[in-house]
Amino acid sequence: MRGFRMAWWLSLWLVACSVQALPWTIEVVDGLDRQQTLAEVQLQLLPARQQVAGGLTDGSGRFSLNTEMADDSSTTLTLKKHGLVVIEAPCPCNGKTYAMLPVKQNFDGLRIVLTWEADGLDLDARLIYPGKNLYFETLKGPDTLLEGADKPGHGPEVITLEKKHAGDSYIYAVHDFTHGTTARAHQLSLSQAKVQLYLGKTLLRTYKVPRQRVGNLWTVFRITGNSELQDINRLGEVRGEPADAMSEVEVLLDDKVAVSSLEVGAVPQGDAKTLNEQGEATYKAGDVLRSRDFFRQAIEQDPAYAQAYSNLGLTHRKLGELSRALEADNQAIALASGATAATVRASAYYNSASIYEAAGRFADALALYQKAREQKASPVYDQAIERVRKL
Incomplete structure (x- = not known):
C-alpha cells in the first residue's frame, strides 16, 4: 500500500501546473528539534477547483512559489515525507513554519490526556497491552500509570507510558462507564471528548471523538510492536463488566490485524x-x-x-x-x-x-x-x- 501511495503522489507532477519559484515561502522543521530544518519534504497546494501545484523543500527546509493559491482560504497545504506524520493545513500559509513529527519514534514517557465537556458523564481511559488491562480498577501496570481516574468532573485522566516494551503493541480507548450497558448510547459522541498525546512538552497528536455516532467505546489509536503510531478513531458498542470493555479490541494487539477490520459490537451503518x-x-x-x-x-x-x-x-x-x-x-x-x-x-x-x-x-x-x-x-x-x- 505504501508503494501505491507513493505512486499517486508522484503522479501529481504530471497533472500539476508549471510554476516558477518566486516570493511565496514556507519553512518545514523537525517537530522534536525545531532548530533542524527538513529537506525534500513533498509539498502540495490543493485549491478547491484548480489543478494542484507543489514541489520539494530545499536543503534549508524552505519552499518558494509564485502563486496566489497560498493566500486563498479554500486552499489546503499538504506536507509529506517518508517516516513523518502527514500535515494538512489550511491557507493562508505564506511565511509560516510547519513542524513534522516522526511516525515511528521512542514512546518512552508518552502521556495520554483525556478530557471531555459533558456534565454527568463518567468516561474512563483504557490501555491494553500483552497481559495487562490498565483502567480505574488497576491504576498501575508494568511501566504504565493511570492518574485522575478517581476525580469527578471532566478529567483529565492521564495515562503515562513510562517505558514501551520492545515488540509489544498498545491499544488506547475511552469507555463510557455511565452508559456501559446501554444499547445505542450516543452520549459519548456528544461529549466533546478529546485525547492529546505528549512527549515531554511536545504535543504529538490530538484526537476528537467522532460525532453523530452510536457507541460507548471510542477506540483511539494503536502503537505497534515496532513503535508505529496508527490512528483508529472509531466508535462502537460493547456490553458487560468494565473489566471486559476492551475484550472486543484485543485482536488488534496482533499487528497483522488491520486497524480497518475493527468491529466493536453492532455499530449500525x-x-x-x-x-x-x-x-x-x-x-x-x-x-x-x-x-x-x-x-x-x-x-x-x-x-x-x-x-x-x-x-x-x-x-x-x-x-x-x-x-x-x-x-x-x-x-x-x-x-x-x-x-x-x-x-x-x-x-x-x-x-x-x-x-x-x-x-x-x-x-x-x-x-x-x-x-x-x-x-x-x-x-x-x-x-x-x-x-x-x-x-
Missing part, C-alpha cells in the same frame, strides 16, 4: 448508508458539489465506509480535485471488505486509472485498468484496456 445514497442520488441529478458533501458526511459517520470513499473519489475527479480523488480511491481500496469488496475496489481502480490516462500516464493507467478487471469482469474495463494499449 444506517445513517452513513442513507447519506451515501443521498450523495449518489444528488450526483446523478448533476449536483456534484452537494453530492461531495453527502459522501463526506457518510465517512464522518463511518470512517471505514469504503463505498463512500469510492464515491467521494469520483466527485473529486469531476471537480478537478485530482490528488484528493486519488487519495479517496486509495482509501476505498484499503478499506473494502465483505461481499461488495471486489466491486468497490474495481470502481476505485477505474477512477484512478482515468486520472492517469487524462494526464498522459498511459502505462500507469493500463496497470490500474487491469487491476480493476482483476477485481471484477466488465466490458467497460475491457474497452479501457484496449483503448490505452493503442495510445
Whole structure:
C-alpha cells in the first residue's frame, strides 16, 4: 500500500501546473528539534477547483512559489515525507513554519490526556497491552500509570507510558462507564471528548471523538510492536463488566490485524448508508458539489465506509480535485471488505486509472485498468484496456 501511495503522489507532477519559484515561502522543521530544518519534504497546494501545484523543500527546509493559491482560504497545504506524520493545513500559509513529527519514534514517557465537556458523564481511559488491562480498577501496570481516574468532573485522566516494551503493541480507548450497558448510547459522541498525546512538552497528536455516532467505546489509536503510531478513531458498542470493555479490541494487539477490520459490537451503518445514497442520488441529478458533501458526511459517520470513499473519489475527479480523488480511491481500496469488496475496489481502480490516462500516464493507467478487471469482469474495463494499449 505504501508503494501505491507513493505512486499517486508522484503522479501529481504530471497533472500539476508549471510554476516558477518566486516570493511565496514556507519553512518545514523537525517537530522534536525545531532548530533542524527538513529537506525534500513533498509539498502540495490543493485549491478547491484548480489543478494542484507543489514541489520539494530545499536543503534549508524552505519552499518558494509564485502563486496566489497560498493566500486563498479554500486552499489546503499538504506536507509529506517518508517516516513523518502527514500535515494538512489550511491557507493562508505564506511565511509560516510547519513542524513534522516522526511516525515511528521512542514512546518512552508518552502521556495520554483525556478530557471531555459533558456534565454527568463518567468516561474512563483504557490501555491494553500483552497481559495487562490498565483502567480505574488497576491504576498501575508494568511501566504504565493511570492518574485522575478517581476525580469527578471532566478529567483529565492521564495515562503515562513510562517505558514501551520492545515488540509489544498498545491499544488506547475511552469507555463510557455511565452508559456501559446501554444499547445505542450516543452520549459519548456528544461529549466533546478529546485525547492529546505528549512527549515531554511536545504535543504529538490530538484526537476528537467522532460525532453523530452510536457507541460507548471510542477506540483511539494503536502503537505497534515496532513503535508505529496508527490512528483508529472509531466508535462502537460493547456490553458487560468494565473489566471486559476492551475484550472486543484485543485482536488488534496482533499487528497483522488491520486497524480497518475493527468491529466493536453492532455499530449500525444506517445513517452513513442513507447519506451515501443521498450523495449518489444528488450526483446523478448533476449536483456534484452537494453530492461531495453527502459522501463526506457518510465517512464522518463511518470512517471505514469504503463505498463512500469510492464515491467521494469520483466527485473529486469531476471537480478537478485530482490528488484528493486519488487519495479517496486509495482509501476505498484499503478499506473494502465483505461481499461488495471486489466491486468497490474495481470502481476505485477505474477512477484512478482515468486520472492517469487524462494526464498522459498511459502505462500507469493500463496497470490500474487491469487491476480493476482483476477485481471484477466488465466490458467497460475491457474497452479501457484496449483503448490505452493503442495510445
